[in-house]
Amino acid sequence: MEDYLEAIYHLEREHRVARVKDIAGRLKLHKSTVSSALKNLAERRLINYTPYGLITLTPEGTRQAKEVVRRHETLRDFFVKVLNIDSQTAEEAACLMEHAIPGIIVDRLIQFGEFLEICPRSGKAWLEDFQHFCQNAAQTRRCEACLSQCLENFEEKQHHRQPQTLLLQDLQPGQKGIVLSVDTATSPGQRVKELGIRPGVVAQVEGLGPYGDPVEVKVKGYHYSLRREEAAAVTVELP
Amino acid sequence: MEDYLEAIYHLEREHRVARVKDIAGRLKLHKSTVSSALKNLAERRLINYTPYGLITLTPEGTRQAKEVVRRHETLRDFFVKVLNIDSQTAEEAACLMEHAIPGIIVDRLIQFGEFLEICPRSGKAWLEDFQHFCQNAAQTRRCEACLSQCLENFEEKQHHRQPQTLLLQDLQPGQKGIVLSVDTATSPGQRVKELGIRPGVVAQVEGLGPYGDPVEVKVKGYHYSLRREEAAAVTVELP
DNA sequence: CGCTATTGTTTTGTCAATCAAACATAATTT
DNA sequence: AAATTATGTTTGATTGACAAAACAATAGCG
Numbered sequence A, B: 001m002e003d004y005l006e007a008i009y010h011l012e013r014e015h016r017v018a019r020v021k022d023i024a025g026r027l028k029l030h031k032s033t034v035s036s037a038l039k040n041l042a043e044r045r046l047i048n049y050t051p052y053g054l055i056t057l058t059p060e061g062t063r064q065a066k067e068v069v070r071r072h073e074t075l076r077d078f079f080v081k082v083l084n085i086d087s088q089t090a091e092e093a094a095c096l097m098e099h100a101i102p103g104i105i106v107d108r109l110i111q112f113g114e115f116l117e118i119c120p121r122s123g124k125a126w127l128e129d130f131q132h133f134c135q136n137a138a139q140t141r142r143c144e145a146c147l148s149q150c151l152e153n154f155e156e157k158q159h160h161r162q163p164q165t166l167l168l169q170d171l172q173p174g175q176k177g178i179v180l181s182v183d184t185a186t187s188p189g190q191r192v193k194e195l196g197i198r199p200g201v202v203a204q205v206e207g208l209g210p211y212g213d214p215v216e217v218k219v220k221g222y223h224y225s226l227r228r229e230e231a232a233a234v235t236v237e238l239p
Numbered sequence C: 001c002g003c004t005a006t007t008g009t010t011t012t013g014t015c016a017a018t019c020a021a022a023c024a025t026a027a028t029t030t
Numbered sequence D: 001a002a003a004t005t006a007t008g009t010t011t012g013a014t015t016g017a018c019a020a021a022a023c024a025a026t027a028g029c030g
Helices: A002-014 A020-027 A031-043 A059-082 A087-097 A103-118 A123-135 A143-159 A187-194 B002-014 B020-027 B031-043 B059-082 B087-097 B103-118 B123-135 B143-159 B187-194 B228-232
Strands: A165-167 A176-182 A202-208 A215-219 A222-226 A234-237 B165-167 B176-182 B202-208 B215-219 B222-226 B234-237
Touching: A002 A020, A002 A031, A002 A059, A020 A031, A059 A087, A059 A103, A059 A222, A087 B103, A103 A123, A103 A202, A103 B087, A103 B123, A123 B103, A176 A187, B002 B020, B002 B031, B002 B059, B020 B031, B059 B087, B059 B103, B059 B222, B103 B123, B103 B202, B176 B187, B187 B228, B215 B228, B222 B228, B228 B234
Parallel strands: none
Antiparallel strands: A165 A234, A176 A202, A176 A234, A202 A215, A215 A222, B165 B234, B176 B202, B176 B234, B202 B215, B215 B222
């Protein structure tokens, strides 16, 4: 059933509404199969559905679909970015595994990815070395040399260091920041904190509306749409 | 079906033979369900089975069961050792996910674990910092300090360095080594190389028979039982 | 040796997911 | 507006996993 929710979720994004034919096409199922599954989902109050009518997710259905999407994206990103799997394979594997992975492991996987990026000993260079190790394990004794390299870079960075802090609203799409503080004195700040945007987490701006409102943010695998004043309550540091 | 193969495999180890009742107990299924599944597996030549008779895996069944076990163990170990998930949860999650994970991702996950151990920038210390990061993301800006620490340790190690090379047969149970070379001039060495024991891979000795023969080795998630002379053909370096 | 308890099998029935074909409705074209 | 095409639903059949109950075989005990 999760597959159906996910398909409907994506179709709702792409077109305004999901249609039986498209769901069937996406899941490679017969339309009659989809039709009866929809009745099932409607009974469970996960979709709004009347025969021949429009198909949309209910709030609860949307919530569940988003959870599935989060599991899916987390697995896929881990496979692609960390394990260096080609995106086709990663996508397929994520599809299969997304239904079985427990929430706590998804959380931990996300934290792992963040730590990997943040810690000066790992990061991009380390992942590239892993990639090299995968291709040619035998001669990856050069690791020592690369520690020195890593140190040099680090010391230089340390030297010229002027930690760049700014507000979440000022990040460009694609940029990431580590949350330093959230101004909980204001009510937008309160809401933001309740979403899980707290000191230490990594927030990535995915998109900006016209005049910078709303701010599309990804935090802990969840996609949020923040008001500009909410994004203004968050101070971040560039990694 | 993979669940059945796995259960039979483990029961064959524990007792000499698998019984319907035990399989049912392990998988929490009704004995009638198991009985019909066994017929199915027998048709596919994965188990040796006659009504009321002994249940054992065929060579092909054993092969498939070992693949499942490898996927299972790889996932579980990654969850426990890298993501720091408690073993109960890790075990359950591995059970659910083992049927969906593609072989290439298992391979990569194993390589990832090995690289994590081998690379002087990561290893145990790095994982401990990740653990700390999980518990208290907010104050893990201490990462910089810890790079210096890491460097000190490394330089000291570098200084007193006398890479310890020895033969695989001389490792103690539990010890790991990075394969430096395999003597393919001899026929035991040939066989060992065909198993995938090649320069660069990590080999862990899991157990030793009386007088050091056979040598139980784990390589790339596979468990092998090597003759002493086979283990003697492999030169390893302690990590 | 024969009785009884344990274990394994067969039969029967349920449930859920699926497809194919027949049928119904909506959308589009003429 | 009617005809045609596209889309969606219903019905019926199939399959596979499962359980309950009835039945069959084996093993252990007196």
